Amino acid sequence: MQSASAQSASTAACLTELRGRDLLSSADLSSEQTSALLALASAVKQGQVRLDLSGKVLGLIFLKASTRTRVSFSVAMGRLGGQVIDLDPSVTQVGRGEPIADTARVLSRFVDGLAIRTFAQAEVEDYAHWASVPVINALTDLEHPCQALADYLTLQEVFGELPGLTLSYVGDGNNVAHSLMLCGALLGVNVRVGCPPGFAPDDGICKRAQSLAASRGATVEVLHDPVAAVRGAHALYTDVWASMGQEEEKETRQQAFAGWCLNEDLLAEADPRAIVLHCLPAYRGLEISAGVIEGSASRVFDQAENRLHAQQALLAALLGGV
Numbered sequence: 001m002q003s004a005s006a007q008s009a010s011t012a013a014c015l016t017e018l019r020g021r022d023l024l025s026s027a028d029l030s031s032e033q034t035s036a037l038l039a040l041a042s043a044v045k046q047g048q049v050r051l052d053l054s055g056k057v058l059g060l061i062f063l064k065a066s067t068r069t070r071v072s073f074s075v076a077m078g079r080l081g082g083q084v085i086d087l088d089p090s091v092t093q094v095g096r097g098e099p100i101a102d103t104a105r106v107l108s109r110f111v112d113g114l115a116i117r118t119f120a121q122a123e124v125e126d127y128a129h130w131a132s133v134p135v136i137n138a139l140t141d142l143e144h145p146c147q148a149l150a151d152y153l154t155l156q157e158v159f160g161e162l163p164g165l166t167l168s169y170v171g172d173g174n175n176v177a178h179s180l181m182l183c184g185a186l187l188g189v190n191v192r193v194g195c196p197p198g199f200a201p202d203d204g205i206c207k208r209a210q211s212l213a214a215s216r217g218a219t220v221e222v223l224h225d226p227v228a229a230v231r232g233a234h235a236l237y238t239d240v241w242a243s244m245g246q247e248e249e250k251e252t253r254q255q256a257f258a259g260w261c262l263n264e265d266l267l268a269e270a271d272p273r274a275i276v277l278h279c280l281p282a283y284r285g286l287e288i289s290a291g292v293i294e295g296s297a298s299r300v301f302d303q304a305e306n307r308l309h310a311q312q313a314l315l316a317a318l319l320g321g322v
Helices: 004-017 031-045 068-079 100-107 121-130 145-159 176-187 203-215 226-230 245-254 264-268 298-321
Strands: 057-062 085-086 113-117 135-137 167-171 190-194 222-224 237-238 275-278
Touching: 004 031, 004 100, 031 145, 031 176, 031 298, 057 068, 068 085, 068 113, 068 298, 100 121, 113 121, 113 298, 121 135, 135 145, 145 176, 145 275, 145 298, 167 176, 167 226, 176 203, 176 222, 190 203, 190 226, 203 222, 226 264, 275 298
Parallel strands: 057 085, 057 113, 113 135, 167 190, 167 237, 190 222, 237 275
Antiparallel strands: none
8 A cells, every 4th residue: 555645646646647638538537647636626625735827717618508617617717816718609709600720729829728618529629639728628418527527526525435336327328427437437436327228328438438447347337227227326326318409309308217217216225325416407306306306315516516626626737736
């Protein structure tokens, strides 16, 4: 076992490796770098370290609506001494069809990093290709890596060590599920995704996560029975059944997901110590019951707060504030 000083040196080295890097996918990080970010986020939350991004500017390009991500990035930069410029597509050329290649190269001369929330994963990849500053995926249809960091920070706060724990995600195999699988695999967490047939996560993401998990002695599974998915799990997680851009499918999805609500009956199948997570916004009575989200097992609002602390750690690492 490493001494405390050796662990600290290892964490510092991992964080240094991230300076100037992009975060487009949870799998862009190594196991060690992911753990180092969680350790830094925890230290930030507890007031044990002071990070400094004075003089740094983060540009936000959000083509999708956002509450927690927009506010947490803005507050995170402010607390680190930096600034945020919200590049609202309705009042900039970003929303008028300017090529990403042009936008990314110009903005790289003004800001020190870009956080981008959009639809296609290819768009954040294009920004990263053309930008000379770090690009952060603040949500695409494929992944939500910043959310996963906050989620596993929450799990770590409750249980201490992450390897060997089981997180069960119940619902649509969406962007959140993808990042939970990849990030959990890197951390040695067993991840189960429970969903109706036809709503499974992307097969390529599953295979990548399973390969990463195997190297850490963990498993990633996709199951089509809600009880089997949650049985004995340490964390039960759900998300909306119709994500942004799927509003027209809302009624169809509600029918398909009948019986998949994270309610008291499902919670009773989990480990007695199990916690409940939801990335919000939540629709009580659909994907989660009011009793569960407001109950003693819920860590949903701690989880939301942890977006701030995880993003302070991430921004400091990528933009050179560690």
